[in-house]
Amino acid sequence: QSVLTQPPSVSGAPGQRVTISCTGGSSNIGAGYDVHWYQQLPGSAPKLLIYDYSGRPSGVPDRFSGSRSGTSASLAITWLQAEDEADYYCQSYDSSLREVFGGGTKLTVL
Amino acid sequence: QLQLQESGPGLVKPSETLSLTCTVSGGSISRSDYYWGWIRQPPGRGLEWIGSIYYSGTTYYNPSLKSRVTISVDTSKNQFSLKLTSVTAADTAVYYCARHLRTGGRYLFDYWGQGTLVTVSA
Numbered sequence: 001q002s003v004l005t006q007p008p009s010v011s012g013a014p015g016q017r018v019t020i021s022c023t024g025g026s027s028n029i030g031a032g033y034d035v036h037w038y039q040q041l042p043g044s045a046p047k048l049l050i051y052d053y054s055g056r057p058s059g060v061p062d063r064f065s066g067s068r069s070g071t072s073a074s075l076a077i078t079w080l081q082a083e084d085e086a087d088y089y090c091q092s093y094d095s096s097l098r099e100v101f102g103g104g105t106k107l108t109v110l
Numbered sequence: 111q112l113q114l115q116e117s118g119p120g121l122v123k124p125s126e127t128l129s130l131t132c133t134v135s136g137g138s139i140s141r142s143d144y145y146w147g148w149i150r151q152p153p154g155r156g157l158e159w160i161g162s163i164y165y166s167g168t169t170y171y172n173p174s175l176k177s178r179v180t181i182s183v184d185t186s187k188n189q190f191s192l193k194l195t196s197v198t199a200a201d202t203a204v205y206y207c208a209r210h211l212r213t214g215g216r217y218l219f220d221y222w223g224q225g226t227l228v229t230v231s232a
Contacts, residue, residue: 036218045222089157093217099159
């Protein structure tokens with residue numbers, strides 16, 4: 001059971017918009033710690049996708065965006081493309097557990 | 111461009127010690143504001159942070175693994191290493207090393223190695 005909760009899977013057709021949620025608690029997101037998102041393409045290492053809820057590292061398309069609401073964070077992907085099919089992980093800091101990851105969400109592009 | 115590369119045995123026997131090294135190239139491991147961390151991923155499962163080290167030797171460990179983990183750094187070789195003792199099949203995973211930013215309330219992993227699979231089996 002992960003400290004940060006993500007849906008196991010989401011799906012969408014090319015061109016559509018999907019969102020992935022990441023729900024935490026008072027010792028992590030609710031305590032004000034930032035949330036970051038990673039994309040893991042099949043057979044590859046994770047890659048930093050979004051930092052500090054909504055920042056994008058150089059080279060990440062603006063189709064990817066992040067937001068926060070209370071003790072949750074969300075990743076949105078617009079104009080879905082086949083190459084977006086991957087696993088997505090949220091990550092934050094927990095005052096008792098240190099660095100923590102969500103359980104991961106598998107995105108399927110239909 | 112910063113690059114990280116894990117190395118070490120791909121097979122470890124139960125009850126023995128898993129040892130891995132991460133070699134950093136394209137940048138100094140002694141750069142301030144950055145720690146260097148280990149993360150693992152069991153087959154078909156999610157990511158788990160193991161621990162991190164600063165170039166000075168300061169370490170932070172996942173409480174669930176702390177009793178079995180030692181992370182060390184060799185600044186002269188631009189390397190840091192992981193030792194995990196008393197391994198079991200549950201420690202079978204892909205092990206990643208990563209650059210770990212821990213400053214200003216920000217805790218994230220911005221560069222990752224490609225990962226190395228370590229299997230625990232007799």
